[in-house]
Amino acid sequence: xxxxxxxxxxxxxxxxxxxxxxxxxxxxxxxxxxxxxxxxxxxxxxxxxxxxxxxxxxxxxxxxxxxxxxxxxxxxxxxxxxxxxxxxxxxxxxxxxxxxxxxxxxxxxxxxxxxxxxxxxxxxxxxxxxxxxxxxxxxxxxxxxxxxxxxxxxxxxxxxxxxxxxxxxxxxxxxxxxxxxxxxxxxxxxxxxxxxxxxxxxxxxxxxxxxxxxxxxxxxxxxxxxxxxxxxxxxxxxxxxxxxxxxxxxxxxxxxxxxxxxxxxxxxxxxxxxxxxxxxxxxxxxxxxxxxxxxxxxxxxxxxxxxxxxxxxxxxxxxxxxxxxxxxxxxxxxxxxxxxxxxxxxxxxxxxxxxxxxxxxx
Amino acid sequence: xxxxxxxxxxxxxxxxxxxxxxxxxxxxxxxxxxxxxxxxxxxxxxxxxxxxxxxxxxxxxxxxxxxxxxxxxxxxxxxxxxxxxxxxxxxxxxxxxxxxxxxxxxxxxxxxxxxxxxxxxxxxxxxxxxxxxxxxxxxxxxxxxxxxxxxxxxxxxxxxxxxxxxxxxxxxxxxxxxxxxxxxxxxxxxxxxxxxxxxxxxxxxxxxxxxxxxxxxxxxxxxxxxxxxxxxxxxxxxxxxxxxxxxxxxxxxxxxxxxxxxxxxxxxxxxxxxxxxxxxxxxxxxxxxxxxxxxxxxxxxxxxxxxxxxxxxxxx
Numbered sequence: 056x057x058x059x060x061x062x063x064x065x066x067x068x069x070x071x072x073x074x075x076x077x078x079x080x081x082x083x084x085x086x087x088x089x090x091x092x093x094x095x096x097x098x099x100x101x102x103x104x105x106x107x108x109x110x111x112x113x114x115x116x117x118x119x120x121x122x123x124x125x126x127x128x129x130x131x132x133x134x135x136x137x138x139x140x141x142x143x144x145x146x147x148x149x150x151x152x153x154x155x156x157x158x159x160x161x162x163x164x165x166x167x168x169x170x171x172x173x174x175x176x177x178x179x180x181x182x183x184x185x186x187x188x189x190x191x192x193x194x195x196x197x198x199x200x201x202x203x204x205x206x207x208x209x210x211x212x213x214x215x216x217x218x219x220x221x222x223x224x225x226x227x228x229x230x231x232x233x234x235x236x237x238x239x240x241x242x243x244x245x246x247x248x249x250x251x252x253x254x255x256x257x258x259x260x261x262x263x264x265x266x267x268x269x270x271x272x273x274x275x276x277x278x279x280x281x282x283x284x285x286x287x288x289x290x291x292x293x294x295x296x297x298x299x300x301x302x303x304x305x306x307x308x309x310x311x312x313x314x315x316x317x318x319x320x321x322x323x324x325x326x327x328x329x330x331x332x333x334x335x336x337x338x339x340x341x342x343x344x345x346x347x348x349x350x351x352x353x354x355x356x357x358x359x360x361x362x363x364x365x366x367x368x369x370x371x372x373x374x375x376x377x378x379x380x381x382x383x384x385x386x387x388x389x390x391x392x393x394x395x396x397x398x399x400x401x402x403x404x405x406x407x408x409x410x411x412x413x414x415x416x417x
Numbered sequence: 418x419x420x421x422x423x424x425x426x427x428x429x430x431x432x433x434x435x436x437x438x439x440x441x442x443x444x445x446x447x448x449x450x451x452x453x454x455x456x457x458x459x460x461x462x463x464x465x466x467x468x469x470x471x472x473x474x475x476x477x478x479x480x481x482x483x484x485x486x487x488x489x490x491x492x493x494x495x496x497x498x499x500x501x502x503x504x505x506x507x508x509x510x511x512x513x514x515x516x517x518x519x520x521x522x523x524x525x526x527x528x529x530x531x532x533x534x535x536x537x538x539x540x541x542x543x544x545x546x547x548x549x550x551x552x553x554x555x556x557x558x559x560x561x562x563x564x565x566x567x568x569x570x571x572x573x574x575x576x577x578x579x580x581x582x583x584x585x586x587x588x589x590x591x592x593x594x595x596x597x598x599x600x601x602x603x604x605x606x607x608x609x610x611x612x613x614x615x616x617x618x619x620x621x622x623x624x625x626x627x628x629x630x631x632x633x634x635x636x637x638x639x640x641x642x643x644x645x646x647x648x649x650x651x652x653x654x655x656x657x658x659x660x661x662x663x664x665x666x667x668x669x670x671x672x673x674x675x676x677x678x679x680x681x682x683x684x685x686x687x688x689x690x691x692x693x694x695x696x697x698x699x700x701x702x703x704x705x706x707x708x709x710x711x712x713x714x715x716x717x718x719x720x721x722x723x724x725x726x727x728x729x730x731x732x733x
Contacts, residue, residue: 107626128632140623144645153641154631201627213623 057119058083058241059104059209064113066096066103066265073099074265076113083208084239088252091262092288097245098213100262104243105211106130118208128158130209133202137214139194141186147197148182151204165204172203175234192223199234212244216251228254249289253277261285278405283414286338286407292371294338295381298411301333310337310408313377316356322403327417334411341384343405346372346391347398355400360391374399482506482701489697505698509706513699515686518675522703525683528594529663529710532679535598537658540605541651547606548613549639553625563614570607578671585672592674600672601662609654616650617643652718660711680707 061079065072074096081087089097102108104115106127114123122130141150148169155165173179176196186194195215202210215231216224232255235242246252252259253273260270261284269281280286286294299310302317308329309319318337320329329335345351358374358381370387373380374397383399391397408417477494482505484498511521518524550556551563581600582591590596620643628638669679678686684707688700 102626105626105630107629126632127630132630134627134630136623136627138621138623140621140627142624142628142642153628153633157632157637198627201631205631 056083057081058085058117059243060116061100061104062114062116064100064103064115065111066099066108067111072265074103074110077265077267079260079267079270081241081243083241086235086242086244086255086257088256088259089243089245089262090247090249090252090259090288092247095262096265097247097262099265101211101213101243101245104130104209105132105134128154131207132209132211133205133207134211135195135198135202135213135215137217139186139191139198139218141194141197141201143186146183146185147178147189147200150186150197151182151200154201154205168204168206169200172200175203175237176200191219192227195219195227199231203238208241210240210242212242212246214246215244217246217248224251231255249291253289261288263288279416280338280407281416283336283338283409286409290340292341292382292384294340294407295344297337297339297376297379297381299335299337301329301331301335303329303331310335312337312356312379316377318354318356318401320403320408323406323408324404325408325417329408329417335417336409336411336414338407338409339381339401340405341371341382343402344381344383345400345402346374346383346385346389347400348395350398351400353400354403355398358397358399360393360395360397362393363391478701478705482698482705484698486694486696486698505696506702506706508696509687509699509703513687513703515683515690522680522683522687522706525678525680526706528673528677528683529680531594532597532601532669533659533662536601536605536662537655539598540602540609540658541654543602544606544609544654545613545644545647545651546639547610548615549617549643550635551610551614552617552620553622553638553643554635563610566607566610570611574604574667578667582671591672592677594673594677597668597672597677597679600668601658601665604668605658605661608657612654612657613647613650616647620646656714656718659714663710 057080059079059081061077064074064077064079066074077100079100089100091097099108103110104117106115106122106125110123114121116122117130117132127134141147142153145153151169151172152165155168160168169182170179173182176199178193178196178200181189181193181197186197189197195218198215212231216227219227228251235255244251244255256273258270259273259276261268261276263284269276269285276285277289280289280294283296287296297312299312299318302309302311307319307321308323308325309317311317356376358376361373361375361380364371364373365387368387369384372383372385372391374383376399381399385391409415410417480497481489481494483501483503485500485502485504488499509522511523512519513521547566551559585591585596585600590599624642625638628642633641663679664681665679666681666685669682673679673682684703687703
């Protein structure tokens with residue numbers, strides 16, 4: 056069943072169109088991540104769903120109800136902000152109680168809900184403290200608690216972990232995932248961090264310029280990005296892009312990356328047709344390449360090692376391939392020295408070919 | 418080129434030597450400071466001169482107000498009183514005459530209080546809500562409204578004096594305290610609104626959004642979220658208004674009548690009354706009495722004042 060549904064949503068600030076006729080359906084209990092660079096409209100979209108921004112055109116449905124013109128409080132949402140947004144003059148307990156008092160809930164009901172939320176988030180010892188006396192991680196927990204006590208169907212997260220340091224971020228990320236598994240509420244989560252997106256999401260919507268570029272499961276987005284932008288945005292270290300040209304031999308296409316550098320595309324799951332001489336960009340992730348000193352089976356090309364970046368568990372080897380450069384992830388104990396001649400083997404199941412003009416996947 | 422390299426080497430090795438010596442062998446205790454450096458002499462010298470420059474008039478006033486008239490006639494205005502008397506203070510407060518009225522400053526004081534309290538409360542209450550609405554509820558035409566309000570702050574008072582006289586007369590408030598309170602409230606509006614708007618604009622927007630998601634409306638957010646967070650800016654506003662309205666002379670003399678003159682006007686009339694001998698001691702005492710209220714406000718809230726001004730200035 057659909058939990059949140061956005062229909063032809065358009066938002067303009069003056070003449071600037073921030074979101075243009077956007078459609079999005081989120082299933083009940085789904086964890087949807089809106090991912091994109093700064094200014095792509097992801098937070099704006101979340102604010103529209105929350106009702107904090109009046110939309111120019113379109114409709115928003117939550118739990119089957121048209122809430123396009125409803126106040127935020129009547130939409131059945133709870134929201135968590137990047138800067139925590141705890142009321143500084145109130146204790147944690149009062150912060151949690153604030154919304155419930157405004158909704159005029161009975162006192163014992165409020166107390167019960169706070170108790171339950173505090174238990175789930177393990178913030179019981181903090182209830183009497185003021186936000187200023189809490190650490191960043193504790194504050195964000197309280198902020199999540201404030202959404203939790205509202206007992207709503209949909210949680211909205213606006214970059215909730217961005218103000219935390221790396222270690223705490225990783226911890227809270229796991230906790231959020233656990234929370235979602237236990238609560239089974241619908242969650243919409245805005246972030247610019249692809250790791251958060253890949254680890255948390257049931258589905259990811261990659262956004263750019265107010266338009267959803269691709270909406271799919273994390274693995275599909277990672278393996279089969281629909282265009283050059285999504286391919287480059289997802290994955291770290293990022294995908295190698297090699298300029299090339301299609302060559303058709305007996306109907307089977309190959310990509311020519313340079314002189315003596317021909318990658319046969321037999322086995323590539325093409326979505327469209329390729330024509331002879333078509334300019335393309337061949338994309339392959341560093342982790343989907345194998346580096347050997349001897350010739351192997353499978354499509355492979357000769358290359359020269361430029362430098363190596365050891366990263367602990369593995370290392371990133373930068374290669375020159377004709378006049379283009381690319382990186383390969385290798386095991387850290389297979390040392391390569393600059394200038395060494397090696398062989399790169401491609402895994403075509405995980406490769407992507409994009410049209411150089413439209414930047415769309417072929 | 419070689420020489421430079423050489424120098425670098427030298428300095429490096431010198432540093433190395435110093436590093437080798439352990440800290441415990443070096444001199445101990447606090448770093449010695451010289452008190453009489455040229456910098457300190459200039460700095461404190463200037464400060465003392467400036468402080469004296471400002472304090473001397475006050476000193477003369479206090480000293481003169483404690484002297485009797487015979488002593489004043491000796492002409493030595495800096496000498497401390499030989500015989501301390503509080504009679505001038507009593508006279509200034511309750512006996513000094515202005516025209517036919519001989520109640521001293523006390524009547525003016527109470528008039529001023531009756532003007533001050535409602536003006537301050539009213540202007541701050543309205544301006545803070547204005548500022549809050551302008552900063553957080555960007556309603557349609559908010560920018561235009563704000564611009565008009567700010568332009569209002571730059572129109573010279575003199576231009577508006579007579580139109581306001583007519584307006585007050587038409588609504589029947591001319592010559593009454595209520596009319597004066599109204600004038601003070603209106604004239605305080607631009608600067609106070611600007612002050613509050615800037616302060617509320619510096620409050621994180623997400624806090625406001627969180628409150629809206631929590632279901633708080635316009636007034637609930639104002640009273641329960643914004644007000645408790647903005648004590649410093651309220652102190653600033655109170656100080657600005659108290660000193661401004663208390664020290665006002667022009668509006669007081671124009672929009673009220675003699676019975677209702679505020680303390681400043683009363684003071685002027687006492688000091689400038691032409692009959693008889695000029696009683697310098699009474700005049701001094703009266704002046705100090707009049708200035709006492711703003712002075713107290715500054716002393717009590719100086720620290721908060723600075724903090725609030727700084728807080729309000731964060732965003733323009």
